Amino acid sequence: MSLAPTDDPGGLNSHRVAGVLRDWVAGKTLPEIADRWFPASTKKLTDAGKYLFREVSGYLPWGIGALQLIELAGNTSEEANRALHVPALSFYGVSDIEALPLRMVGVPRAAAAHFGASAPQFTSFQEARSWVASQPAAMWQGGTGTARNFAPGTLKTVWDAVGGSTA
Structure with missing residues (x-):
């Protein structure tokens, strides 16, 4: 170490x-x-x-x-x-407690704070995954993702690729 x-x-x-x-x-x-x-x-x-x-x-x-x-x-x-x-x-x-459940279900760091700001409190990982999966495409383009110049849909593609909606 x-x-x-x-x-x-x-x-x-x-x-x-x-x-x-x-x-x-x-x-x-x-x-x-x-x-x-x-x-x-x-x-x-x-x-x-x-x-x-x-x-x-x-x-x-x-x-x-x-x-x-x-x-x-x-x-x-x-x-x-x-x-x-x-x-x-x-x-x-991440720096916000509200972003933690989103990171725990695979939402990229660049989107987690943005999602966390409007997310409800979750009682399970499945509930968090379902909520993220139900968000419109515009939600994925807000926050830090836009500031870092990600192409539209990139962060959602990353989340899908790591199994976010099915993990």
Whole structure:
């Protein structure tokens, strides 16, 4: 495990760990993360992808969750309840709790916040999948997807390809 790759041998770059996680949760794209946090790498997109999907999403949510069990034990405040979502937010790369159920049923990050803003509370994954499947084509073109210049229908195609409506 190399949670904090650094250009210095044997060093821990906590600034990079925090920065990559912050940018991931804020919705930055993999190329944006690669350019910012792996500028010296000759394979920065590959290195950023490996780091993000092996290290950050594999270890940080688990570690954060373990620390929360200790720190938030018995705390039933609204703030503590929101904090308990931080591991999932870091795993799925979204900043809004409302986007989590959408990411859990395969909605791409670029569309999850937009969908989450108008989604009802779901009682099951099947209910969430059915709701997403019932959304009009225009819904898939709103939000970040438009800002990133995805062609109309691209995010829906991605969702269908990963089995979103049938998973």
